[in-house]
Amino acid sequence: MQRTSLFAPPSSFKVLDSIDFDVCAGEAVGLVGESGAGKTTLTRILIGMERPQQGRLIFEGNDVWSATPAERERFRRSVQMVLQNPRSSLDPRMRIGTALLEPMRSLRIEGDHIKRLHEVLEQVGLDKSALERFPHEFSGGQLQRIAIARALMPNPRVLVADEPVSALDVSIQAQVLNLLRDLVRDLNLGLVFIAHDLSVVAYTTSRVSVIAAGRIVEVGQPVELFTRPTAAATRNLVDAVLTVEAGLEGKAL
Ligand SMILES: Nc1ncnc2c1ncn2[C@@H]1O[C@H](COP(=O)(O)OP(=O)(O)OP(=O)(O)O)[C@@H](O)[C@H]1O
Ligand SMILES: [Mg+2]
Numbered sequence: 001m002q003r004t005s006l007f008a009p010p011s012s013f014k015v016l017d018s019i020d021f022d023v024c025a026g027e028a029v030g031l032v033g034e035s036g037a038g039k040t041t042l043t044r045i046l047i048g049m050e051r052p053q054q055g056r057l058i059f060e061g062n063d064v065w066s067a068t069p070a071e072r073e074r075f076r077r078s079v080q081m082v083l084q085n086p087r088s089s090l091d092p093r094m095r096i097g098t099a100l101l102e103p104m105r106s107l108r109i110e111g112d113h114i115k116r117l118h119e120v121l122e123q124v125g126l127d128k129s130a131l132e133r134f135p136h137e138f139s140g141g142q143l144q145r146i147a148i149a150r151a152l153m154p155n156p157r158v159l160v161a162d163e164p165v166s167a168l169d170v171s172i173q174a175q176v177l178n179l180l181r182d183l184v185r186d187l188n189l190g191l192v193f194i195a196h197d198l199s200v201v202a203y204t205t206s207r208v209s210v211i212a213a214g215r216i217v218e219v220g221q222p223v224e225l226f227t228r229p230t231a232a233a234t235r236n237l238v239d240a241v242l243t244v245e246a247g248l249e250g251k252a253l
Contacts, residue, residue: 016052016214019214021216023158025157030202032194033237035196040162046192059079076107077107079156080103082151087143123149124148124179130146148179158189159190164180166195166196174203177203207221208222210234212231226241
């Protein structure tokens with residue numbers, strides 16, 4: 001980083017540093033950290049939306065940023081993002097059927113799309129009649145199922161979900177978390193679950209990385225992190241959960 005004058009802003013800014021993060025087929029991994037820790041930046045790198053200035057992104061053995069066009073195409077179809085807040089990210093004037101076909105169009109995927117629509121709706125537990133309807137006709141939980149369906153359309157190997165339930169009522173969150181867990185098992189998907197709340201991530205994943213100030217400061221099984229947190233950032237996340245739980249039920253976990 002070099003400044004051209006004393007008052008010029010720095011020309012580059014290190015948001016992430018020494019990150020080592022991976023996910024396998026059939027595995028759900030979590031990434032948790034406080035606001036500003038670097039979660040969204042890492043998400044953008046994982047889905048190939050942002051190129052890291054250093055380091056590599058490897059998918060099925062290939063470095064994504066120096067891959068052949070065919071390999072890159074496979075990566076783009078295979079790693080799908082679940083929209084964070086479908087109420088605002090789905091076009092209100094677009095029927096759900098059209099919205100679900102959008103990734104097939106942009107990724108130029110051929111085949112029987114109607115059959116695929118029906119398969120995917122069944123996987124997320126929605127009725128075929130959803131295809132003709134508009135976003136405002138659905139509840140928050142149903143919209144999140146639609147967002148998951150949209151991500152599943154290209155038949156991905158990995159789903160990346162940045163705060164997929166943070167906009168939902170607590171009572172609905174568990175249903176969506178259960179759905180994600182079932183999909184990982186039934187479709188042998190890799191899932192990267194990103195959130196600021198350790199408890200929702202713990203419920204869904206078998207391994208969690210804690211990120212703070214752009215670095216992964218601790219990796220462990222959810223239970224270990226809750227019972228024996230080592231990093232200060234992990235302890236803060238555990239305390240935040242305990243405070244919320246105590247407020248809700250008058251007792252800690
Ligand atoms: N292009 C950029 N240039 C400079 N700073 C950036 C850039 N992108 C992100 N940052 C900073 O990097 C840090 C990490 O941002 P990021 O959005 O990844 O955090 P986050 O963990 O997703 O936070 P939140 O929980 O609030 O969504 C923040 O301090 C942010 O302001
Ligand atoms: Mg974020």
